Amino acid sequence: MQDPTGPDRTGHAGCRLLEDARPLLATAQALCRRVQRAAHEAVLARLEEQEREIAAQAEATRGRIAELTAQLEEFDQAAEEVRITRKTLLALPDPSPPTPPAAKPPDHPAYRQIMAVFAAADAPLRARAVCEAMDLEIAPSNVNNVRLKLKRLVERGILIEPEQGLFTQPRP
CATH class of the missing domain: 1.10.10 (Arc Repressor Mutant, subunit A)
Structure with missing residues:
Protein backbone atom coordinates (compact mmCIF):
# COMPACT_ATOMS: atom_id res chain seq x y z
CA MET A 1 0.00 0.00 0.00
CA GLN A 2 1.18 3.41 -0.83
CA ASP A 3 1.58 6.19 1.73
CA PRO A 4 -1.40 8.54 1.37
CA THR A 5 0.73 11.50 2.23
CA GLY A 6 3.50 10.43 0.00
CA PRO A 7 4.11 11.55 -3.54
CA ASP A 8 1.48 10.81 -6.13
CA ARG A 9 1.99 9.99 -9.76
CA THR A 10 3.07 13.50 -10.40
CA GLY A 11 5.50 13.44 -7.56
CA HIS A 12 3.76 15.97 -5.32
CA ALA A 13 3.32 15.06 -1.73
CA GLY A 14 -0.23 15.42 -0.26
CA CYS A 15 -1.98 15.45 -3.59
CA ARG A 16 -3.21 12.00 -2.99
CA LEU A 17 -5.18 13.22 -0.01
CA LEU A 18 -6.69 15.90 -2.17
CA GLU A 19 -7.83 13.40 -4.74
CA ASP A 20 -9.38 11.27 -2.03
CA ALA A 21 -11.19 14.33 -0.63
CA ARG A 22 -12.78 15.33 -3.92
CA PRO A 23 -15.74 12.96 -3.62
CA LEU A 24 -16.31 14.19 -0.08
CA LEU A 25 -16.14 17.78 -1.29
CA ALA A 26 -18.65 17.03 -4.05
CA THR A 27 -20.96 15.42 -1.51
CA ALA A 28 -20.62 18.38 0.83
CA GLN A 29 -21.29 20.78 -2.01
CA ALA A 30 -24.37 18.81 -3.07
CA LEU A 31 -25.56 18.74 0.53
CA CYS A 32 -24.96 22.49 0.78
CA ARG A 33 -26.97 23.05 -2.39
CA ARG A 34 -29.82 20.96 -1.01
CA VAL A 35 -29.80 22.91 2.27
CA GLN A 36 -29.72 26.19 0.34
CA ARG A 37 -32.54 24.99 -1.92
CA ALA A 38 -34.61 23.93 1.13
CA ALA A 39 -33.97 27.28 2.84
CA HIS A 40 -34.78 29.03 -0.44
CA GLU A 41 -38.04 27.05 -0.76
CA ALA A 42 -38.95 27.86 2.87
CA VAL A 43 -38.38 31.56 2.21
CA LEU A 44 -40.45 31.34 -0.98
CA ALA A 45 -43.26 29.54 0.88
CA ARG A 46 -43.25 32.20 3.60
CA LEU A 47 -43.31 34.95 0.95
CA GLU A 48 -46.27 33.28 -0.78
CA GLU A 49 -48.09 33.07 2.56
CA GLN A 50 -47.40 36.77 3.24
CA GLU A 51 -48.57 37.63 -0.27
CA ARG A 52 -51.89 35.81 0.32
CA GLU A 53 -52.36 37.57 3.68
CA ILE A 54 -51.64 40.98 2.13
CA ALA A 55 -53.98 40.24 -0.77
CA ALA A 56 -56.74 39.27 1.70
CA GLN A 57 -56.16 42.47 3.70
CA ALA A 58 -56.20 44.52 0.49
CA GLU A 59 -59.50 42.91 -0.54
CA ALA A 60 -61.02 43.58 2.90
CA THR A 61 -59.82 47.18 2.68
CA ARG A 62 -61.36 47.55 -0.78
CA GLY A 63 -64.66 46.29 0.68
CA ARG A 64 -64.45 48.79 3.53
CA ILE A 65 -63.63 51.57 1.05
CA ALA A 66 -66.72 50.62 -0.96
CA GLU A 67 -68.85 50.77 2.22
CA LEU A 68 -67.38 54.14 3.21
CA THR A 69 -67.86 55.48 -0.32
CA ALA A 70 -71.54 54.50 -0.21
CA GLN A 71 -71.90 56.09 3.23
CA LEU A 72 -70.17 59.25 1.99
CA GLU A 73 -72.58 59.44 -0.95
CA GLU A 74 -75.51 59.15 1.48
CA PHE A 75 -74.08 62.00 3.59
CA ASP A 76 -73.55 64.12 0.49
CA GLN A 77 -77.15 63.48 -0.59
CA ALA A 78 -78.50 64.37 2.87
CA ALA A 79 -76.40 67.56 2.93
CA GLU A 80 -77.72 68.51 -0.51
CA GLU A 81 -81.31 67.96 0.66
CA VAL A 82 -80.71 70.13 3.74
CA ARG A 83 -79.13 72.84 1.56
CA ILE A 84 -82.15 72.80 -0.79
CA THR A 85 -84.57 72.90 2.14
CA ARG A 86 -82.70 75.81 3.69
CA LYS A 87 -82.66 77.67 0.36
CA THR A 88 -86.39 77.05 -0.08
CA LEU A 89 -87.19 78.27 3.44
CA LEU A 90 -85.12 81.41 2.93
CA ALA A 91 -87.01 82.12 -0.30
CA LEU A 92 -90.40 81.97 1.44
CA PRO A 93 -91.91 85.27 2.58
CA ASP A 94 -91.81 85.97 6.30
CA PRO A 95 -94.93 84.56 7.89
CA SER A 96 -97.09 87.16 9.51
CA PRO A 97 -97.90 86.42 13.10
CA PRO A 98 -101.34 84.92 13.46
CA THR A 99 -103.92 87.44 14.40
CA PRO A 100 -105.55 86.46 17.62
CA PRO A 101 -109.29 86.21 17.48
CA ALA A 102 -111.05 89.34 18.57
CA ALA A 103 -111.56 89.22 22.30
CA LYS A 104 -115.16 89.00 23.25
CA PRO A 105 -116.44 90.04 26.61
CA PRO A 106 -118.56 87.48 28.46
CA ASP A 107 -122.19 87.47 27.42
CA HIS A 108 -123.59 89.03 30.57
Whole structure:
Protein backbone atom coordinates (compact mmCIF):
# COMPACT_ATOMS: atom_id res chain seq x y z
CA MET A 1 0.00 0.00 0.00
CA GLN A 2 1.18 3.41 -0.83
CA ASP A 3 1.58 6.19 1.73
CA PRO A 4 -1.40 8.54 1.37
CA THR A 5 0.73 11.50 2.23
CA GLY A 6 3.50 10.43 0.00
CA PRO A 7 4.11 11.55 -3.54
CA ASP A 8 1.48 10.81 -6.13
CA ARG A 9 1.99 9.99 -9.76
CA THR A 10 3.07 13.50 -10.40
CA GLY A 11 5.50 13.44 -7.56
CA HIS A 12 3.76 15.97 -5.32
CA ALA A 13 3.32 15.06 -1.73
CA GLY A 14 -0.23 15.42 -0.26
CA CYS A 15 -1.98 15.45 -3.59
CA ARG A 16 -3.21 12.00 -2.99
CA LEU A 17 -5.18 13.22 -0.01
CA LEU A 18 -6.69 15.90 -2.17
CA GLU A 19 -7.83 13.40 -4.74
CA ASP A 20 -9.38 11.27 -2.03
CA ALA A 21 -11.19 14.33 -0.63
CA ARG A 22 -12.78 15.33 -3.92
CA PRO A 23 -15.74 12.96 -3.62
CA LEU A 24 -16.31 14.19 -0.08
CA LEU A 25 -16.14 17.78 -1.29
CA ALA A 26 -18.65 17.03 -4.05
CA THR A 27 -20.96 15.42 -1.51
CA ALA A 28 -20.62 18.38 0.83
CA GLN A 29 -21.29 20.78 -2.01
CA ALA A 30 -24.37 18.81 -3.07
CA LEU A 31 -25.56 18.74 0.53
CA CYS A 32 -24.96 22.49 0.78
CA ARG A 33 -26.97 23.05 -2.39
CA ARG A 34 -29.82 20.96 -1.01
CA VAL A 35 -29.80 22.91 2.27
CA GLN A 36 -29.72 26.19 0.34
CA ARG A 37 -32.54 24.99 -1.92
CA ALA A 38 -34.61 23.93 1.13
CA ALA A 39 -33.97 27.28 2.84
CA HIS A 40 -34.78 29.03 -0.44
CA GLU A 41 -38.04 27.05 -0.76
CA ALA A 42 -38.95 27.86 2.87
CA VAL A 43 -38.38 31.56 2.21
CA LEU A 44 -40.45 31.34 -0.98
CA ALA A 45 -43.26 29.54 0.88
CA ARG A 46 -43.25 32.20 3.60
CA LEU A 47 -43.31 34.95 0.95
CA GLU A 48 -46.27 33.28 -0.78
CA GLU A 49 -48.09 33.07 2.56
CA GLN A 50 -47.40 36.77 3.24
CA GLU A 51 -48.57 37.63 -0.27
CA ARG A 52 -51.89 35.81 0.32
CA GLU A 53 -52.36 37.57 3.68
CA ILE A 54 -51.64 40.98 2.13
CA ALA A 55 -53.98 40.24 -0.77
CA ALA A 56 -56.74 39.27 1.70
CA GLN A 57 -56.16 42.47 3.70
CA ALA A 58 -56.20 44.52 0.49
CA GLU A 59 -59.50 42.91 -0.54
CA ALA A 60 -61.02 43.58 2.90
CA THR A 61 -59.82 47.18 2.68
CA ARG A 62 -61.36 47.55 -0.78
CA GLY A 63 -64.66 46.29 0.68
CA ARG A 64 -64.45 48.79 3.53
CA ILE A 65 -63.63 51.57 1.05
CA ALA A 66 -66.72 50.62 -0.96
CA GLU A 67 -68.85 50.77 2.22
CA LEU A 68 -67.38 54.14 3.21
CA THR A 69 -67.86 55.48 -0.32
CA ALA A 70 -71.54 54.50 -0.21
CA GLN A 71 -71.90 56.09 3.23
CA LEU A 72 -70.17 59.25 1.99
CA GLU A 73 -72.58 59.44 -0.95
CA GLU A 74 -75.51 59.15 1.48
CA PHE A 75 -74.08 62.00 3.59
CA ASP A 76 -73.55 64.12 0.49
CA GLN A 77 -77.15 63.48 -0.59
CA ALA A 78 -78.50 64.37 2.87
CA ALA A 79 -76.40 67.56 2.93
CA GLU A 80 -77.72 68.51 -0.51
CA GLU A 81 -81.31 67.96 0.66
CA VAL A 82 -80.71 70.13 3.74
CA ARG A 83 -79.13 72.84 1.56
CA ILE A 84 -82.15 72.80 -0.79
CA THR A 85 -84.57 72.90 2.14
CA ARG A 86 -82.70 75.81 3.69
CA LYS A 87 -82.66 77.67 0.36
CA THR A 88 -86.39 77.05 -0.08
CA LEU A 89 -87.19 78.27 3.44
CA LEU A 90 -85.12 81.41 2.93
CA ALA A 91 -87.01 82.12 -0.30
CA LEU A 92 -90.40 81.97 1.44
CA PRO A 93 -91.91 85.27 2.58
CA ASP A 94 -91.81 85.97 6.30
CA PRO A 95 -94.93 84.56 7.89
CA SER A 96 -97.09 87.16 9.51
CA PRO A 97 -97.90 86.42 13.10
CA PRO A 98 -101.34 84.92 13.46
CA THR A 99 -103.92 87.44 14.40
CA PRO A 100 -105.55 86.46 17.62
CA PRO A 101 -109.29 86.21 17.48
CA ALA A 102 -111.05 89.34 18.57
CA ALA A 103 -111.56 89.22 22.30
CA LYS A 104 -115.16 89.00 23.25
CA PRO A 105 -116.44 90.04 26.61
CA PRO A 106 -118.56 87.48 28.46
CA ASP A 107 -122.19 87.47 27.42
CA HIS A 108 -123.59 89.03 30.57
CA PRO A 109 -125.45 92.32 30.95
CA ALA A 110 -122.96 93.66 33.53
CA TYR A 111 -120.07 93.25 31.09
CA ARG A 112 -122.05 94.98 28.32
CA GLN A 113 -122.69 97.90 30.70
CA ILE A 114 -118.97 98.08 31.65
CA MET A 115 -117.95 98.11 27.98
CA ALA A 116 -120.52 100.87 27.27
CA VAL A 117 -118.96 102.95 30.09
CA PHE A 118 -115.45 102.55 28.58
CA ALA A 119 -116.75 103.32 25.06
CA ALA A 120 -118.00 106.69 26.36
CA ALA A 121 -114.95 107.40 28.57
CA ASP A 122 -112.09 109.53 27.33
CA ALA A 123 -109.63 108.58 30.13
CA PRO A 124 -108.73 105.52 32.20
CA LEU A 125 -111.18 104.70 34.99
CA ARG A 126 -111.02 103.11 38.43
CA ALA A 127 -113.59 100.54 39.63
CA ARG A 128 -115.35 103.17 41.77
CA ALA A 129 -115.80 105.50 38.75
CA VAL A 130 -117.22 102.59 36.70
CA CYS A 131 -119.72 101.90 39.50
CA GLU A 132 -120.77 105.55 39.46
CA ALA A 133 -121.15 105.52 35.64
CA MET A 134 -123.31 102.38 35.91
CA ASP A 135 -125.47 104.03 38.60
CA LEU A 136 -124.56 101.37 41.17
CA GLU A 137 -124.51 102.11 44.86
CA ILE A 138 -120.94 102.87 45.96
CA ALA A 139 -120.64 100.00 48.38
CA PRO A 140 -117.50 97.89 48.92
CA SER A 141 -119.20 94.76 47.56
CA ASN A 142 -120.24 96.53 44.32
CA VAL A 143 -116.80 98.14 43.85
CA ASN A 144 -115.08 94.76 44.45
CA ASN A 145 -117.44 92.95 42.04
CA VAL A 146 -116.81 95.56 39.33
CA ARG A 147 -113.03 95.39 40.02
CA LEU A 148 -113.14 91.56 39.56
CA LYS A 149 -115.00 91.96 36.28
CA LEU A 150 -112.48 94.59 35.11
CA LYS A 151 -109.60 92.19 35.97
CA ARG A 152 -111.29 89.42 33.94
CA LEU A 153 -111.57 91.80 30.98
CA VAL A 154 -107.83 92.56 31.34
CA GLU A 155 -107.02 88.81 31.37
CA ARG A 156 -108.95 88.39 28.12
CA GLY A 157 -107.17 91.33 26.50
CA ILE A 158 -110.31 93.45 26.19
CA LEU A 159 -109.09 96.10 28.65
CA ILE A 160 -105.61 97.03 29.85
CA GLU A 161 -104.43 98.11 33.29
CA PRO A 162 -101.67 100.68 32.67
CA GLU A 163 -101.20 101.09 36.43
CA GLN A 164 -102.58 99.31 39.48
CA GLY A 165 -106.36 99.82 39.71
CA LEU A 166 -106.61 102.03 36.59
CA PHE A 167 -108.38 100.49 33.56
CA THR A 168 -108.83 101.53 29.93
CA GLN A 169 -109.38 100.12 26.46
CA PRO A 170 -106.26 99.42 24.41
CA ARG A 171 -105.67 101.94 21.69
CA PRO A 172 -104.93 100.66 18.18
